Amino acid sequence: MVKKVIGKFEVEYLQVLDEEGNADEALMPKLTGRQIKELYENMILVRTFDDKAFSMQRQGRIGSYLQVKGQEAAQVGSVYALQDKDWLFPMYRSSGALLARKQPMHLLYLYWGGDERGLKSPENVNNFPIAIPVGTQIPHAVGAAWASNLLGKKEVSLVFFGEGATSKADFHTAMNFAGVYQVPCILVCENNQWAISVPRKIQTHSETIAQKGIAYGVKGIQVDGNDIFAVYKAVKEAVDDARAGKGPALIECMTYRIGDHSTSDDAKKYRGEKEVEEWAKKDPVLRLERYMKKKKLLDEAYKKKVLENAKETVEKEVKKYEEYPAPDREDIFKYTFAEMPQQLKEQFEEFKNG
Amino acid sequence: MVSMNNVEAVRSALDQALKSDKSVVVLGEDVGVNGGVFRATDGLQKKYGKDRVIDTPLSEEGIVGMAIGLAVTGVKPVAEIQFSGFLPAAFDQIFSHAARIRSRSRGRFTCPMVIRAPAGGGIRALELHCEMPEALFAHIPGIKVVCPSTPYDTKGLLLAAIKDPDPVIFLEPMRIYRAVKQDVPEKEYTIPLGKANVIKEGTDITIITWGSMVKYTLDAVAGLDDVDAEVIDLRTIYPFDTEAIIKSVGKTGRAVVVHEAPKTSGFGAEIVATINEKALDSLDAPVLRVTGYDTALPFARLEMQFIPSKERIIKAINEVMDY
Numbered sequence: 001m002v003k004k005v006i007g008k009f010e011v012e013y014l015q016v017l018d019e020e021g022n023a024d025e026a027l028m029p030k031l032t033g034r035q036i037k038e039l040y041e042n043m044i045l046v047r048t049f050d051d052k053a054f055s056m057q058r059q060g061r062i063g064s065y066l067q068v069k070g071q072e073a074a075q076v077g078s079v080y081a082l083q084d085k086d087w088l089f090p091m092y093r094s095s096g097a098l099l100a101r102k103q104p105m106h107l108l109y110l111y112w113g114g115d116e117r118g119l120k121s122p123e124n125v126n127n128f129p130i131a132i133p134v135g136t137q138i139p140h141a142v143g144a145a146w147a148s149n150l151l152g153k154k155e156v157s158l159v160f161f162g163e164g165a166t167s168k169a170d171f172h173t174a175m176n177f178a179g180v181y182q183v184p185c186i187l188v189c190e191n192n193q194w195a196i197s198v199p200r201k202i203q204t205h206s207e208t209i210a211q212k213g214i215a216y217g218v219k220g221i222q223v224d225g226n227d228i229f230a231v232y233k234a235v236k237e238a239v240d241d242a243r244a245g246k247g248p249a250l251i252e253c254m255t256y257r258i259g260d261h262s263t264s265d266d267a268k269k270y271r272g273e274k275e276v277e278e279w280a281k282k283d284p285v286l287r288l289e290r291y292m293k294k295k296k297l298l299d300e301a302y303k304k305k306v307l308e309n310a311k312e313t314v315e316k317e318v319k320k321y322e323e324y325p326a327p328d329r330e331d332i333f334k335y336t337f338a339e340m341p342q343q344l345k346e347q348f349e350e351f352k353n354g
Numbered sequence: 355m356v357s358m359n360n361v362e363a364v365r366s367a368l369d370q371a372l373k374s375d376k377s378v379v380v381l382g383e384d385v386g387v388n389g390g391v392f393r394a395t396d397g398l399q400k401k402y403g404k405d406r407v408i409d410t411p412l413s414e415e416g417i418v419g420m421a422i423g424l425a426v427t428g429v430k431p432v433a434e435i436q437f438s439g440f441l442p443a444a445f446d447q448i449f450s451h452a453a454r455i456r457s458r459s460r461g462r463f464t465c466p467m468v469i470r471a472p473a474g475g476g477i478r479a480l481e482l483h484c485e486m487p488e489a490l491f492a493h494i495p496g497i498k499v500v501c502p503s504t505p506y507d508t509k510g511l512l513l514a515a516i517k518d519p520d521p522v523i524f525l526e527p528m529r530i531y532r533a534v535k536q537d538v539p540e541k542e543y544t545i546p547l548g549k550a551n552v553i554k555e556g557t558d559i560t561i562i563t564w565g566s567m568v569k570y571t572l573d574a575v576a577g578l579d580d581v582d583a584e585v586i587d588l589r590t591i592y593p594f595d596t597e598a599i600i601k602s603v604g605k606t607g608r609a610v611v612v613h614e615a616p617k618t619s620g621f622g623a624e625i626v627a628t629i630n631e632k633a634l635d636s637l638d639a640p641v642l643r644v645t646g647y648d649t650a651l652p653f654a655r656l657e658m659q660f661i662p663s664k665e666r667i668i669k670a671i672n673e674v675m676d677y
């Protein structure tokens with residue numbers, strides 16, 4: 001009879017910037033002052049876009065909207081590690097990631113206005129359309145990364161999902177394939193603590209999401225998701241590894257959904273104000289500002305200018321959205337198949353005359 | 355009697371079922387503390403506790419798979435799938451297991467459970483929040499499919515579904531969740547599954563429809579001066595009320611079927627085939643269908659171009675009348 005320990009596992013946590021904005025220089029990723037400013041400007045743009053989308057929903061100028069607020073660092077920091085040829089698999093809360101990945105802002109408004117055309121990726125970047133069913137995009141990202149191996153390309157896939165999605169079979173089967181075929185896929189879990197009204201502890205009894213990687217032979221790490229340097233560092237290392245043929249990674253970003261789940265939700269029904277206030281203190285934008293101030297990368301004039309520029313861009317893009325030509329009703333039929341089958345043709349004729 | 359809308363009728367039925375049958379549990383995403391994203395289970399967890407109104411992890415395949423295990427062993431699950439667009443994740447469990455447990459075990463085990471799901475379009479929701487999948491599930495032998503249109507029917511049919519010995523998919527049209535109010539008994543009552551309702555009597559033409567299309571069909575025929583249409587609210591998609599359809603068509607000699615789902619292999623096809631098989635001699639005209647198209651349901655801005663409109667319903671009625 002033998003009884004012994006045959007495996008011991010550890011889960012790493014990474015924070016570079018503390019809440020006061022002090023960076024651990026030994027852990028600091030390689031970023032120039034210009035790059036840090038770019039990250040900051042991207043986050044401000046995302047937040048300005050996001051606030052505007054929320055108020056436009058309230059005014060009936062777009063449909064339902066799911067806010068990014070509080071999760072800017074996780075999204076902007078992650079995609080900053082990607083190249084344009086890499087593949088992004090977004091979810092409904094990934095507006096921030098999409099903006100930082102060159103998805104034109106007016107198209108995002110168009111999408112939230114209920115128009116398919118808003119999902120079309122610009123030709124020079126590989127942004128997959130937003131997935132609405134939770135977790136369903138994760139296998140696609142692994143498949144795309146697998147293709148990169150099979151076709152001998154050096155393209156990496158990155159997929160976003162919430163901690164709620166880790167309860168879905170899709171997550172587990174995707175992790176499993178990613179591990180077995182060692183594909184260049186980065187699985188980024190934005191653990192914002194809530195899946196609508198369901199708290200993290202009802203999604204999983206395990207202590208972290210990151211440790212779920214262990215069971216699949218996938219590297220897993222938990223990072224402070226409101227610390228853009230930690231996010232960027234973890235994702236960049238994972239992307240570099242993946243591109244070098246060293247397989248996938250699961251990155252759990254500890255963050256928080258500051259707003260309601262969506263514009264149809266009222267979070268007061270299920271969570272306390274106090275918790276929200278505590279997390280608001282860890283705000284990712286505030287934290288980067290504190291750091292930049294200390295490093296003399298930011299002063300009031302610069303901050304004001306960044307905000308003004310963001311507002312100006314947002315207003316311009318909103319106008320572009322609102323002046324965008326109305327959708328052609330015939331488009332409903334045009335994208336079902338490469339060629340319309342007989343049945344559809346008949347329906348199309350009837351539709352055109354009706 | 356209490357005046358209720360459709361969501362309130364759902365809640366009232368669940369409340370009743372939880373009260374009178376201790377084996378009933380309600381489970382799903384956000385059904386507990388939050389009371390459901392449409393408030394269909396509001397207040398029920400407070401009243402019956404966390405073991406009977408259960409917030410689950412986010413997994414439709416999990417919810418339905420577990421519900422099967424619960425049902426087989428004596429718990430009576432009423433599972434909520436937050437939107438019918440997320441039912442496909444549970445399709446394997448429904449198709450391969452819920453539907454077949456009775457047959458596979460030669461009656462030794464059964465699977466009495468209800469899967470509720472808000473369904474249908476017309477509310478400007480996001481993608482995959484608007485589909486009407488009745489035909490997909492009606493095509494699974496062993497599954498019953500219900501789709502009510504009025505508060506009175508919603509409560510009575512849901513209570514009947516909960517008491518039913520077999521698995522039932524209960525599709526709740528979101529577009530009319532709050533659009534109609536009706537006096538509904540507070541006490542428990544059931545409406546038998548498989549029985550249609552002649553919601554408007556008429557002599558010239560039979561319109562067969564269900565779900566939110568009932569309301570819009572009634573609106574359409576109300577505007578017709580020279581046609582006296584009979585409107586049948588099918589209520590249960592499977593098993594469907596052949597007798598009511600044949601009887602009505604026998605009287606009118608003409609029929610139109612209206613549904614939101616795509617045309618090809620839609621449930622309308624089944625009804626037309628049944629009329630052909632059983633009432634061909636009474637027909638004075640071919641039976642027409644007014645349906646969605648064989649395309650993805652468009653996003654909000656073009657959605658109403660897809661869902662049968664009043665104009666399309668009237669056009670079909672006139673075509674059949676003029677034949």
Ligand SMILES: Cc1ncc(C[n+]2csc(CCOP(=O)(O)OP(=O)(O)O)c2C)c(N)n1
Pocket residue numbers: 093132133134135161162163164165166192194195196257261383412414436440443
């Ligand atoms: C398969 C599926 N089930 C249910 C829903 C409804 N829904 C939308 S978001 C959500 C919670 C998701 O939580 P999480 O994965 O943590 O991501 P978050 O929204 O918090 O970013 C639910 C239940 C859905 N979109 N897809």
